[in-house]
Amino acid sequence: MQKVILMVALFFACIPNVVHAELKQSLVSEAENGDSTAQVNLGNLHYEGTEVPQNFSEALKWFELAAHQGSAAGQLSLGRMYEFGHGVPQNHAEAVKLYELAAGQGDATGQVSLGVMHTEGKGVPQNQVEAVKWFRLAADQGDARGQYNLGLSFYHGHGLAQDHAAAVRWFRLAADQESAMAQFNLGMTYYHGHGVPQNYTEAFKWIQLAADQGHIGGQNNLGHMYDEGKGVPQDYIEAAKWYRIAADQGSVPGQLGLAWLYLQGQGVPQDYDEVFKLYSLAANQGDATAQYNLGYMYDNGEGVSKDPVLAIKWYREAASQGYEKARSRIEVLNN
Structure with missing residues (x-):
């Protein structure tokens, strides 16, 4: 199975795409009056550059105010800035402290973020057992990222005994919540027959769902399945289409697959x-x-x-x- 890099998207409180001046002023007023949700939302406007020029320093100010009030969203957002060095010197140890605060409040995103730091040894010694602990806490709350990462731990035997069947169960839970990474990995378990009977048709179904969401591994493998006629009738035109989508994003497997089709003149003119x-x-x-x-x-x-x-x-x-x-x-x- 292709190794998938663990990544966690930190979710901030939602802000509409079009924020009217009146609403922005109200948000500023609420934030200045100490509303932590407004502080996080205002910080996110500056962080993303939505309706205002991107300004990490201003984002940092509002995230810090929210975090100091015990807002898990503020702690997560501030942790992200320290993890990636946005507006502050990169400091993984400080990011871990902030993720621990959010995770300690039962916040699933904080738990997954903390698990990833332990998995990668960022800000803490690498500890797969500790990572699994946090992934499981998030997974048990129904968090798709926690389920996916727990499934990945079971698949590779990181922090617990390797168990492909258990990996499949967790991948499926996350895949049913439309996690593209989980859909891809679930598809690959069917492709290889790991934890489930080998089934190319079922593999194709899940890999296609991931590819349709823009997952590059899914796009490469979908091209390969059309190329080889596995789980779907052989179709070199479709193979070329999916290889090209991946290749255009710099994917080496996509570039190699598409090159071979051009070499053979299959689905594209020989060139x-x-x-x-x-x-x-x-x-x-x-x-x-x-x-x-x-x-x-x-x-x-x-x-x-x-x-x-x-x-x-x-x-x-x-x-x-x-x-x-x-x-x-x-x-x-x-x-």
Whole structure:
């Protein structure tokens, strides 16, 4: 299964997109009079640059006022600024303290945020057991991010015994709440038959839901399933469509998949220029397969003028990552 980086979106109190001057003035007045919800909302306006110029210093001021009143939303928002160094020097330890305050109030977002810090060893020593504790508290409240991260812990055996069936249960709960990461991972458990019987049709269903939400891994894998005809009738045009969506976002698997279709003329016209362009993009991101293929194109003059020097250069890049076929070609070219 593709490793998914743990990420938590901190949710602030909602503000309409169009905030009238009258409403803004009312918000300022309430915030100045000590209303912590108004302080968080006003801080978020400045943080996001919504209806006012983005100003981290001003956001910090309002988040601090709310946090000092014990507002979990204020603590979370202030913690985020310290975690990412927005308006203040980055300070993971300070972020952890603020997340602990919010988590201690039973705030699910604070619990997940604290779990992520323990998972990544940011501001605290890395501790997967402690991370699981906080993910479970959030998950038991029905929080999709807590459910997803708990599922991921079960899947990889981080902080508890590996249990793919338990991972599937938690992924499903989060996926049913439209978590794209959970939908993708649930799809991949069906794809590989981990914790559930292998079922490409069910895998396709969940991966498509994730892809439709913009999940790059979902988009890559949806392209692959159309390419291979797994869980869906083989359709190279659809494969090219999804590979391209991912490739345009800089995804190496998307670039490689689309390059192969251009090379074979499947779903798109055969086009060596496009193949060369896509392999170059992936090779420059350090992908050994793309580096070897780029070397091969220079070696054989496919899509580019033949150039043994550049061929060896890219073969060496691939060989340095253990790509044996590249080592073999270097030996041939050097003899």
